[in-house]
Amino acid sequence: MLTVFTKRRKVAGAGSPEAAALAKPLTPLGRFGRKALKRFLYGQMAFMQGLLIAIGKEKPYVRFTVEADPPSIYWVFRLKPEVVAGLGSRLGLPAGFESTPMRCTVDDDPAHLLTLNVYRVSGLAKGIRAEWSMYVADAQGAPRYMVVDARSSKGSMDPVDVITRSSRVEHTRVGDVVTTMVGEAGSSFAATVTMPNPDDGSTVAPAPEFVTANDYIYWGNGICDRTFYDKGMAFPTQLVLPGDGAVFTDETPWAQLVDPVPAHVVVFRDAIELVVSPWHNLDRM
Numbered sequence: 001m002l003t004v005f006t007k008r009r010k011v012a013g014a015g016s017p018e019a020a021a022l023a024k025p026l027t028p029l030g031r032f033g034r035k036a037l038k039r040f041l042y043g044q045m046a047f048m049q050g051l052l053i054a055i056g057k058e059k060p061y062v063r064f065t066v067e068a069d070p071p072s073i074y075w076v077f078r079l080k081p082e083v084v085a086g087l088g089s090r091l092g093l094p095a096g097f098e099s100t101p102m103r104c105t106v107d108d109d110p111a112h113l114l115t116l117n118v119y120r121v122s123g124l125a126k127g128i129r130a131e132w133s134m135y136v137a138d139a140q141g142a143p144r145y146m147v148v149d150a151r152s153s154k155g156s157m158d159p160v161d162v163i164t165r166s167s168r169v170e171h172t173r174v175g176d177v178v179t180t181m182v183g184e185a186g187s188s189f190a191a192t193v194t195m196p197n198p199d200d201g202s203t204v205a206p207a208p209e210f211v212t213a214n215d216y217i218y219w220g221n222g223i224c225d226r227t228f229y230d231k232g233m234a235f236p237t238q239l240v241l242p243g244d245g246a247v248f249t250d251e252t253p254w255a256q257l258v259d260p261v262p263a264h265v266v267v268f269r270d271a272i273e274l275v276v277s278p279w280h281n282l283d284r285m
Contacts, residue, residue, distance in 0.1 A: 059226075059277045063123040066232070066272040070173035072119035073180070073193060074266040075248070076104050077258035079112040079134075087257075088136065091148060094222040100143050102135040103207035104266060105240055114148075114258050116189065118171045118180050124276055127154035128169045130182040130189075132254050138216060143209050144224070145217040149254065151182060159223035159279050178267075183252060191248035193265060196239055204240040206266075216280070226280035232272035241265040 026034075052058035066072050079087070079099060088098040101110035118130045132149040150158055153169040168188075170181040176195040182188060196202045211234055218224045243262035 064274040064276045067120040068271040072268040075116040076263045084112045097136045100137040105204045125156040128171045202239045226277040228275045230273040232270045237269040239267040
């Protein structure tokens, strides 16, 4: 039997030895020594983690920041009822990945959706990205993103093509006007959004399931990224514009699958900080 003895002590007063130790000044030599210790200790820990990642014993976790300027914008379209059944199979998705109803805001009714998210990113990837996503249920029935088309202004990586070649993806803000162009003439998506005043009632909270869909973001071959996000995604300043006033042209193949008028346009005013474990489930496939 193990007996633990503890010793009571008085709360340290201003003139006590304990207080003096806590208030001990930092000397130049002490600062130098602590810097050296910090760099060596955490450098060795990072080296060990890198080694464990290389041999498959740890998961990589890297930063991914969705920038605030220009704002991240979601174009939210409802899928046409006649295309919903079997859509995943027709797109070549793995068995079991079919469209599931989703709400983007707390005011929405669940619907089968296709969204286009255009944003500027730094960290794991860089540049302007455009991603078309549908929403699928995972093995536990939770709704998740399924990226069905991804484009980037700069070369990057994805688990489907491995190398995402750069293409025309433009997303700029001048004053309150955000202009977007994805793709080339004849097969492009082009849009103009005028930022509303947050005080005019356009701020609407996201639906909880739209937020948690970001926990696992699936790609067309079933590989998923595991993500952890801050309040920029969990509790965003999210402006919602009515779809019937949207100014856009859509010549992409995705336009054939959705209603011609978007359900609405969602604008994120703040940056979103994420930590991503890329290709998280690959070892289990």
